[in-house]
Structures are given as C-alpha cells and as structure tokens.
Amino acid sequence: MSAWETLARLGKAAAGRRILDLFQDGDRMAQFTARTGSMVLDFSKTNIDAETLAALIELATEADVAAHREAMFTGARINQTEGRAVLHTALRNLAGRVVVDGVDVMPEVRETHARASAFARDVRSGVFAGQGGRITDVVNIGIGGSDLGPAMGWLALQPYADGPRCHFVSNVDGAHIHDTLRGLNPETTLVIVASKTFTTIETMTNADTAKAWMAAKVAQPGRQFAAVSTAAERTAAYGIDPARVFGFEDWVGGRYSMWGPIGLSLMIAIGPERFDEFLAGGAAMDAHFRSEPFARNLPVLLALVGIWHNQILGHATRAVLPYDQRLSRLPAYLQQLEMESNGKRVAMDGSDLTLNSGPVVWGEPGTNGQHAFYQLIHQGTRVVPCEFLVAAKGHEPALAHQHLLLVANCLAQSEALLRGRSLDEARAMMAKKGLTGEELDRQARHRVFPGNRPSTTLIYPQLTPFVLGQIIALYEHRVFVEGVILGLNSFDQWGVELGKELALSLSPVLKGAEDGSGKDPSTRALAAYFRDHA
Numbered sequence: 341m342s343a344w345e346t347l348a349r350l351g352k353a354a355a356g357r358r359i360l361d362l363f364q365d366g367d368r369m370a371q372f373t374a375r376t377g378s379m380v381l382d383f384s385k386t387n388i389d390a391e392t393l394a395a396l397i398e399l400a401t402e403a404d405v406a407a408h409r410e411a412m413f414t415g416a417r418i419n420q421t422e423g424r425a426v427l428h429t430a431l432r433n434l435a436g437r438v439v440v441d442g443v444d445v446m447p448e449v450r451e452t453h454a455r456a457s458a459f460a461r462d463v464r465s466g467v468f469a470g471q472g473g474r475i476t477d478v479v480n481i482g483i484g485g486s487d488l489g490p491a492m493g494w495l496a497l498q499p500y501a502d503g504p505r506c507h508f509v510s511n512v513d514g515a516h517i518h519d520t521l522r523g524l525n526p527e528t529t530l531v532i533v534a535s536k537t538f539t540t541i542e543t544m545t546n547a548d549t550a551k552a553w554m555a556a557k558v559a560q561p562g563r564q565f566a567a568v569s570t571a572a573e574r575t576a577a578y579g580i581d582p583a584r585v586f587g588f589e590d591w592v593g594g595r596y597s598m599w600g601p602i603g604l605s606l607m608i609a610i611g612p613e614r615f616d617e618f619l620a621g622g623a624a625m626d627a628h629f630r631s632e633p634f635a636r637n638l639p640v641l642l643a644l645v646g647i648w649h650n651q652i653l654g655h656a657t658r659a660v661l662p663y664d665q666r667l668s669r670l671p672a673y674l675q676q677l678e679m680e681s682n683g684k685r686v687a688m689d690g691s692d693l694t695l696n697s698g699p700v701v702w703g704e705p706g707t708n709g710q711h712a713f714y715q716l717i718h719q720g721t722r723v724v725p726c727e728f729l730v731a732a733k734g735h736e737p738a739l740a741h742q743h744l745l746l747v748a749n750c751l752a753q754s755e756a757l758l759r760g761r762s763l764d765e766a767r768a769m770m771a772k773k774g775l776t777g778e779e780l781d782r783q784a785r786h787r788v789f790p791g792n793r794p795s796t797t798l799i800y801p802q803l804t805p806f807v808l809g810q811i812i813a814l815y816e817h818r819v820f821v822e823g824v825i826l827g828l829n830s831f832d833q834w835g836v837e838l839g840k841e842l843a844l845s846l847s848p849v850l851k852g853a854e855d856g857s858g859k860d861p862s863t864r865a866l867a868a869y870f871r872d873h874a
Contacts, residue, residue: 343399350395351652354387358792359758362389374636376628379800379810381638383645385758386725386794387653396644397634403825405640412820413630415440415591419831420688426831427589428596428816429626432619432809440591448589449600456586456604457612459566463530464503464608471558472527475504479520480605481546482534483510484836486568488676489598489812492669493606493618496808499666499735500610504530508605509550512542517549526554531565532605536588538571538578541840547578568601593831595676596816614805621809629817639817645796646822649725650699659717660703663730663750664803670729671703674815681819681830688829697826698819703727707749718756718789726795728754729811733802750797760791850874 362368363384371393372384388396411418415425415438430438430449437444462468463475480490487510494506507520531550535543547565554561562579569575570587586601598606599619607615625639634640649655658678660671682698704712706728717724730750734743766784775783798814800807823830849856849867856864 343395343402346395347392347399347648347652350392351648354389354392354653357387359385359387359794360792362387365390374638374641376632376638376810377624379638379798379807381641382797382799383641385754386645386648386796387792388645388648392648393635393644396648397640399647399825400634400640400644400821403827405634405821405824408824409630409820413626414438415445419591419593419829421829421832421834422590424831425591426593426596427591428593428599429622429813431588431592431597431599432622432813433626434616434619445589445591452586452588452601455583456601456607457615459584459586460503460604460607460612460615464611468530470526470528470530470564471560472525474528475530476528477505477507477524478530478532478605478608479507479509479524479550480532480534481509481517481543481550482568482602483540483542484676484680485594485597486510486534486543486602488595488669488673490603490606492667492673493598493603493808494609495669496664496666496803497606497610497614497618497805500614500805503609503611506605506609509546510542512545514549517546521550521553526557526561526564529554529564530608532568533565533578533580534568534602534604536568536570536590536594538567538569538574541844551578566604568604593833595680598812610805617805618809621804621806621811622813623809624806625810625813625817629813639814640821642796642814642818643821643825645725646699646818647825649794651695651826653723654696655699655723655725656696657700657702657722657724659713659724659726660701661706661709661726661728661750661753662703663706663728663746665705666803667729668705670811671701673812674703675701677815678819680833680836682823682826682828683835684828687827693826693828695826697828698822706753707746710749710753714753717793723793726754726757726793728795728797730797730799731801731803731807732799735802754795754797756789756791757793757795758791760789760793761787763788 368384371390374381408418412426413429415427417423418426425440427438430445434450434453437446466474469475487508491508494501509517509520533543533547551561554564558564565580566584567575567580568586572582572585575585576582586604588597588600592600599622603615629637629639646658660674662670678698678701684697685693687693717726728750730747763784766787767780769787770780770784819830846867848854849859850870852871856867
C-alpha cells in the first residue's frame with residue numbers, strides 16, 4: 341500500500357476523532373514539536389497521530405524529497421518547463437560555491453551583493469545625494485515579487501529602519517503612484533525601478549510617471565534613479581548609470597528574489613549589516629532543511645501538515661495569522677509564494693493532477709482578525725486550518741504589558757480552536773444568567789463552539805532580521821516540499837500570462853481604435869461602457 345493510500349485510510353479514521361484526546365499521549369509534545377535554534381514549531385494541535393505522522397514522512401520519502409532538495413541546492417535545472425535552475429538559496433549563501441553548467445555562480449552573486457551594499461551605504465551616509473541634498477525617501481517601483489518581498493520586509497523590520505523612508509508602488513492604477521508621490525520632495529527622492537527585462541508594463545508605466553514627476557523639479561532625473569534589471573541597454577537609455585543597475589540571473593524567480601538586488605530598498609532602509617543578518621537567517625534555515633531528518637525538519641513538517649489538511653482532509657483554505665502588526669503584509673507575501681508556486685493543474689510531465697493543488701492562503705494580523713473573520717473560523721461550517729506566528733518579546737519595552745496581552749490572545753485562540761465549547765457548557769453559562777426552558781436552550785446553541793479545529797504555532801524569541809530570514813526561508817522550503825510531493829513545478833507561473841496578453845489586445849478597443857469584434861459579448865459591452873463614460 342502506498343503512503344497516499346495509507347493516508348486516505350487514516351484521514352477517514354480521523355473524521356470522528358477529537359484532537360484533544362490525542363494529548364492523552366504524554367509524549368505528544370515532544371513528538372509534535374520541532375525546533376531550529378530558538379525557533380519552535382508546535383503542530384500538536386492538529387489531528388495527526390503517531391501513525392499518521394509516520395505515513396506522512398513515508399510520503400515525503402516516496403516522493404524522494406531529499407533528492408529533489410539536493411538537486412535544487414546544487415544547481416540542477418529543476419524548473420523543467422523553463423529549463424532553469426532554482427537558486428534563490430545562493431543569494432543568501434555568500435560563502436558557498438554553487439555550480440551551474442560547470443560555472444561557479446557565486447563570484448557574480450558576491451560581486452553584485454557588494455555593489456548593492458556599497459550603494460546602500462552611500463545613500464544612507466549622504467555620499468549619494470539628490471539634487472536637493474541627502475536622500476530622504478526611496479520609492480520602489482515593481483510588481484509581484486519585485487514589490488511584495490521588500491514591502492513586507494520594510495514593515496516587518498521597522499525597529500531597524502534607520503535609513504531613508506521607503507515607499508512601494510506596484511499597481512498600474514494611477515491612484516497608487518499619485519498618492520505615494522504626493523508629499524514627497526523629488527529633489528531628495530531616489531526611485532528604484534525593479535523589472536528584470538525593464539519592459540514590465542505596469543512597472544514601466546509607473547516609472548515613466550515617477551520620472552515625469554521628478555523632471556518637473558530635477559534637471560536630470562535619471563541621476564536619481566536606480567534599477568534592478570538585466571536589461572543594460574534599456575536602463576542606459578532611461579538615463580540610469582550602470583553603477584546603479586543591479587542584475588540577477590534567471591535562476592531567481594520573482595517571488596523568491598528579495599534576498600538579492602530586489603531587496604535593495606530594504607537594504608537601504610535597515611543598512612547592509614542588518615540585511616546580511618536577514619540573509620544569515622535564511623541560510624541558517626537552508627542548513628536546517630538540508631541536514632535535519634524529516635521528523636525534526638521544520639519545512640518538511642509544515643509541508644506535511646499542509647498536505648494532510650488540504651489533500652487528505654479536503655480543507656481548501658489556510659489562514660496565516662501573525663500576532664505581530666509588523667508582519668501585516670506576510671499573509672499577502674505568502675499568498676503569492678504559495679498560490680503562484682503551487683496553484684497548478686498539471687503535473688511535471690503535463691498530465692492532469694489527480695489531487696487538489698495548493699490551498700487558498702489568506703490572513704491578517706491578530707488581534708484585528710479576532711474582531712473580523714475569526715467568527716467564521718470558530719463557528720462556521722467549514723474547517724479552516726490556522727497558522728499562528730508570534731514572538732515571545734516585542735521591541736517596545738515600555739509596552740511589554742501590551743505584548744503580553746497580544747501573546748495571551750494568540751495562545752487563547754489556538755486553545756479555543758482546539759477545545760471549543762460544548763452545548764452543556766453553553767447551557768450552564770446561560771443558566772447562570774437566569775435563562776430557563778426553550779430560551780435557555782436557544783441561546784445556548786448560539787454559544788456552542790465545535791472546537792477540534794486544527795492549528796500550528798510558530799514561536800520565536802523576537803522578530804529580528806535573522807528571524808525574518810528564517811521565517812521566509814521556512815515557508816519557501818515548505819512550498820517546495822509540497823510541490824515535490826504533488827509532482828508539480830513550483831517555479832513557473834504561466835497562469836499570469838494570458839491576462840497580460842489579453843490586456844494588450846484590449847487597449848485599442850478601449851481607445852476606440854478597434855471594434856473588439858473578436859471579443860466576447862460581455863467584454864465588448866464593458867469596453868463600450870468605458871468608452872461612453874471615460
């Protein structure tokens with residue numbers, strides 16, 4: 341019997357089992373908790389018992405996760421649909437050696453990192469200045485991975501952000517660039533345009549708007565632009581000095597790219613030394629992922645929990661719930677990481693998947709979510725597995741009492757999801773309020789919590805650059821392991837292409853230059869509405 345077949349059987353058996361009953365095993369916490377350094381993953385509040393965990397680990401073994409893992413780290417072309425290696429890990433392994441097609445790629449990685457670090461120091465120190473003096477603001481213009489990573493990191497590492505203020509523009513909606521630039525001084529603003537090809541239509545449209553805004557006050561706006569791009573001719577034509585152009589290879593996918601030049605805005609904000617701590621955290625998680633047995637391996641275990649919830653038990657969504665306001669953009673970052681990577685319908689060989697692919701990932705920081713969507717999580721008809729993240733210590737010593745309340749809420753929510761509240765308990769509550777008879781029973785039913793709802797908790801000492809690096813690398817490798825087990829390619833994203841192509845064909849229709857006869861009736865009608873009202 342294959343591991344999939346065993347897990348299908350175990351999934352049916354778990355349907356009537358309460359997670360709380362599994363804690364009768366006195367060794368449960370030891371077996372269902374894993375750590376690396378001071379970071380701890382608690383997955384004991386899931387309906388996974390020892391037999392199920394063994395079957396999940398066997399699933400990873402049958403999928404040959406270890407061999408695929410080594411292939412990724414050593415530069416094999418595991419992105420088979422695009423014929424590329426997958427080496428974002430090289431960006432944070434600055435002391436290592438990685439060979440792709442017989443060439444060690446690390447000297448170039450280190451050289452680019454050194455140039456970016458030097459530029460960041462120059463901006464921070466005032467050696468590089470704008471027409472009006474020292475740079476006060478940095479505007480990063482990108483989209484997708486060129487935006488989500490550095491924008492998330494900027495918020496997450498605010499206690500370390502002692503450089504220029506950072507702003508992020510991604511949406512081609514003119515409101516985004518307009519509202520971002522409003523109030524900034526073009527004479528002291530640096531614009532970073534992040535587009536590998538320097539042709540991404542949303543990014544370049546926003547870049548042109550920013551350049552025009554700057555040109556109204558700055559004689560040579562190109563001097564206050566930098567680029568993260570490999571298109572040297574295009575960046576030069578844009579007026580950007582090659583010394584301020586930082587490229588990266590095609591073996592770094594956009595959603596995995598914040599470790600390199602895409603993270604330039606973050607590096608300027610927190611300084612190269614702190615940015616290197618962020619890289620070190622990612623490298624430490626890489627070492628853990630490569631060396632630890634599956635039973636103690638955080639990325640593998642987190643992936644196996646995800647497989648159990650989604651593919652075996654059929655829970656279609658996953659809530660990421662950081663109890664840290666500064667991680668407010670982490671759920672959005674992980675949405676792209678997971679859903680662009682594993683939101684596929686065919687296996688690596690092109691055949692249809694026989695199982696569901698990746699889940700819908702969503703979430704918000706606690707405690708805000710408790711007053712919004714936690715109602716559905718606790719009492720709704722669908723089970724939503726939850727992933728809590730929390731630091732033992734905040735960055736505001738004078739507000740330690742608030743952090744204690746934050747942590748108490750985090751732990752209480754996972755406990756409430758586990759325990760629930762029975763009808764008898766709810767009736768006792770209502771009886772204490774003086775209710776009797778049918779009204780007591782009616783009110784009690786509204787206060788029943790089914791419980792038995794699974795969650796994991798990732799807890800760490802404090803959200804530092806190193807810990808943020810650990811967290812991001814943990815989730816990257818989790819996505820990789822899930823993709824290997826499902827047999828799909830986690831590193832292409834053909835699903836984003838069709839909409840882009842159709843948008844280009846619609847522009848002349850919206851302008852009235854074409855009649856749109858090749859479009860469906862709905863699209864033609866909507867385009868006509870636009871022309872009538874624009």
